[in-house]
Amino acid sequence: MTADSLTARIERVYRDEHGRVVASLARRFGDLDIAEDAAGEALLAALERWPADGIPANPGGWLTTTATRRAIDRIRRENQRDAKHQAAAMITDPTPHEPTGAVEDDRLRLIFVCCHPALAPEARVALTLRLLGGLTVAEIARAFLVPETTMAQRITRAKAKIKAARIPFRVPNADDVADRRTAVLAVLYLVFNEGYLASGGADPIRTDLTAEAIRLTRTVRELLPDDGEVAGLLALMLLIEARRRSRVAGGELVTLDEQDRGGWDRVLIAEGHALVRERLTAVADGGTPPGRYQLLAAINAVHTDARDARDTDWNQIVRLYDRLQLVEPTAIVALNRAVAVAEVDGPDVALAITDRLDLSGYHAWHATRADLLRRLGRGDEARREYDAAIAATENSAEIGYLTRRRDQLRPQQGA
Amino acid sequence: MAQYLLSVVGTSADYDDVDYTDPAIQQMFADTGKFNDQLQADGHWVFGGGLTNITDATMVDSTGGDVVVTDGPFAESKEFLAGFWIIEAADLDAALKLAAAGSKACQGKVEVRPLQGDPTAE
Numbered sequence: 001m002t003a004d005s006l007t008a009r010i011e012r013v014y015r016d017e018h019g020r021v022v023a024s025l026a027r028r029f030g031d032l033d034i035a036e037d038a039a040g041e042a043l044l045a046a047l048e049r050w051p052a053d054g055i056p057a058n059p060g061g062w063l064t065t066t067a068t069r070r071a072i073d074r075i076r077r078e079n080q081r082d083a084k085h086q087a088a089a090m091i092t093d094p095t096p097h098e099p100t101g102a103v104e105d106d107r108l109r110l111i112f113v114c115c116h117p118a119l120a121p122e123a124r125v126a127l128t129l130r131l132l133g134g135l136t137v138a139e140i141a142r143a144f145l146v147p148e149t150t151m152a153q154r155i156t157r158a159k160a161k162i163k164a165a166r167i168p169f170r171v172p173n174a175d176d177v178a179d180r181r182t183a184v185l186a187v188l189y190l191v192f193n194e195g196y197l198a199s200g201g202a203d204p205i206r207t208d209l210t211a212e213a214i215r216l217t218r219t220v221r222e223l224l225p226d227d228g229e230v231a232g233l234l235a236l237m238l239l240i241e242a243r244r245r246s247r248v249a250g251g252e253l254v255t256l257d258e259q260d261r262g263g264w265d266r267v268l269i270a271e272g273h274a275l276v277r278e279r280l281t282a283v284a285d286g287g288t289p290p291g292r293y294q295l296l297a298a299i300n301a302v303h304t305d306a307r308d309a310r311d312t313d314w315n316q317i318v319r320l321y322d323r324l325q326l327v328e329p330t331a332i333v334a335l336n337r338a339v340a341v342a343e344v345d346g347p348d349v350a351l352a353i354t355d356r357l358d359l360s361g362y363h364a365w366h367a368t369r370a371d372l373l374r375r376l377g378r379g380d381e382a383r384r385e386y387d388a389a390i391a392a393t394e395n396s397a398e399i400g401y402l403t404r405r406r407d408q409l410r411p412q413q414g415a
Numbered sequence: 416m417a418q419y420l421l422s423v424v425g426t427s428a429d430y431d432d433v434d435y436t437d438p439a440i441q442q443m444f445a446d447t448g449k450f451n452d453q454l455q456a457d458g459h460w461v462f463g464g465g466l467t468n469i470t471d472a473t474m475v476d477s478t479g480g481d482v483v484v485t486d487g488p489f490a491e492s493k494e495f496l497a498g499f500w501i502i503e504a505a506d507l508d509a510a511l512k513l514a515a516a517g518s519k520a521c522q523g524k525v526e527v528r529p530l531q532g533d534p535t536a537e
Contacts, residue, residue, distance in 0.1 A: 118507060165529045166417050168506035176508070 003051065010050055014043045015208070017060040018134025019216075021067050023106035026113075026131075027169055032159050034071050036131065042067035107132060108223050109169050111216065115184040116167050123158035124187050130155055133191070133212045143194050143209070171223065181224060185233050185293065188213050188220070192237050196244070210241055228279050228287060232294030235275035239300035242268035252400035257309040269304045276301040295324040314343035331357045335365055347372040363392035367402060379409045416503045418461060418530040419510040423523040425497025430468040443522050450520035454502060459513060463500035465521075497523060501530070 018039060025035035042063045056062040114127040122144070129135045129143075141151035161167070172180045195209025217234045224230045246263035247254055254260075279287075279294050290298070299320045306312040321337035334357055342350035351372045359365035370385035386406035390399055433440060447465075454460040469487065476483045488495075500517060504510040510527050518525040 116507075118511070164531075165510075165527075166506040168508050172508070 006051055007047065010046055010055065011043075013055065013059045014046065014063065015134035017063050019107045019110065019132035020060055021064050022131050022134075023110040024064055025067055025071055026110060027106045028068070029071055029075065030169060032113075032131065032162060034074060035067075038067040038071035038074070039063070041070040045070075105219060105222070107216075107219060108171055111184055111220065112171055112180060113162060113167055113169055115180070115187045116162070117180070117183050118165065118167060119158050119161065120154075121186075123154050124183065125190050126151060126155050127158050128187050128216075129191060129209075129212075132216060133209070135208075177224070178227075181220070181227060181230065184220060185217075185229060188217050189233060189237075189293070191216075192240075196240060207244075210237070210244070213237060214241060228282060229291045229293045231275050231279055232290065232292075232297045235272045235279070235297035236293055236300060238268045238272035238275070239297060239304050241265070242272065242304065248397045250400075251397060252404065253395075253397040255401070256303060259309075261307065261309075264304065272297065272304070273301055290323075292324060292328045295320055295327070299324075312343070314340055318344050331359050332362070332364075335359060335362075335368060339368060342372060342375075347375040351376065361392065363389045363398070366392060367398075370402070370405070374405070374409060382406075383409055416505060417510075417532070419502050419504055419507075420528045420530060421463075421500040421502060421510075421514050421517055422496055422526040422528070423465075423498040423517075423521055424494050424526060425523055426494055427469070429497055429523070443520070446520035447517075450517055453516075454500065454513070459502045459504060461501040461503055463498070463502075465498035466496060469495045
């Protein structure tokens with residue numbers, strides 16, 4: 001093995017274990033900075049030691065032990081300076097080691113801290129990726145297209161607020177957990193989308209983002225097994241992730257109707273469908289009506305149920321979008337519904353819907369209109385919409401797809 | 416335990432032409448009184464009180480050497496501090512719970528800010 005690939009392997013192990021290491025130290029020491037710094041020092045130690053000694057059998061345990069030692073060293077040094085700090089640091093979690101079975105996962109506590117409603121939404125995403133996902137500040141900055149200094153400041157400020165305002169390191173109690181889980185799910189879905197939608201398939205880090213989002217969502221589901229929206233979000237992610245390999249071919253985006261369905265991951269689809277069925281049963285038995293994630297999962301279940309794009313039950317999809325519009329009356333939902341309406345009522349009806357949406361800065365609005373105009377034989381208008389869509393996205397796979405579609409338009413007669 | 420300042424945000428509408436015989440206003444005072452009693456009973460209370468109208472404020476500035484006294488804040492702000500509590504709470508979640516109850520009682524928005532601890536302890 002070359003030195004470079006060993007370093008890459010160590011860094012991957014480190015990223016996989018980062019959330020566990022930081023969460024464990026954060027609970028033990030009640031201080032995110034100490035936990036994060038110690039985790040970083042443990043990585044440096046691993047990069048120094050592992051090339052000679054080999055990667056240990058339990059790398060997570062090694063990293064946690066090493067990080068803990070470093071943290072204790074640091075706290076000793078600081079305690080000599082000021083004993084009060086220790087008192088403050090130790091008060092954060094007054095009920096350690098309660099026997100709560102599956103929920104006893106420090107990473108869950110950390111998720112609820114990172115996604116606390118007292119933090120700005122963009123800070124929640126950044127903190128979750130930094131502390132749980134183990135991504136570097138530079139990687140997060142790149143994923144969200146902001147300068148690294150801006151991202152560093154965002155994370156630093158959020159951590160300062162957690163400390164100064166004493167955001168507790170614990171899973172919220174039963175009264176609060178429903179509201180707080182909504183904030184957590186929003187963050188996880190954003191992370192997933194950043195990995196899935198924004199990437200051109202070129203950046204491997206973003207594949208890590210979808211995997212990370214799924215892993216974290218699975219963890220949340222362990223905590224809240226009866227929560228329909230948690231199950232819905234997990235199902236949604238699995239059913240989207242199942243199509244990932246077929247979604248980009250030759251560096252170009254492949255739309256759902258043109259995807260090689262044989263390339264879909266049947267294992268993920270089976271798991272996603274099982275979750276959707278579980279929710280349908282629960283709702284039929286008088287459970288809470290489905291929220292946005294369950295409805296989106298159901299829509300994706302209909303898509304993944306069709307062996308061939310032509311077998312898609314579009315009527316069912318339109319009905320699900322109708323329900324989704326009730327719980328989430330946004331222009332983006334209306335746009336996605338229009339795509340389904342085009343299959344049921346025709347592209348002219350769908351186009352009329354998009355006319356009423358104020359989404360001119362959104363590439364998918366232009367791309368959808370371009371396709372509808374193309375199907376209506378309105379080539380010149382379609383071309384203009386393709387151009388607008390291309391200008392509004394930086395995603396290379398999407399640009400590739402849109403450019404090909406535009407160039408396939410027949411030259412206009414006369415005009 | 417940490418201390419938090421719960422600031423009640425008010426506007427001049429809370430002071431101008433208030434009809435104190437209005438049952439809703441009386442209810443608000445009663446609820447706020449009950450909330451104060453509860454804070455004291457549960458050991459959260461440090462201090463608290465309602466403020467008179469912003470037009471009663473006086474600004475004192477000795478930063479330039481001389482003492483300059485002027486009538487009220489310089490900026491005409493639409494929203495201002497109308498009342499406050501200083502509370503003791505275990506953590507932010509506990510403080511937010513109390514703030515929610517306080518906001519409901521006094522029918523005003525409440526801003527929660529931690530008081531600075533001993534800076535040498537940081």
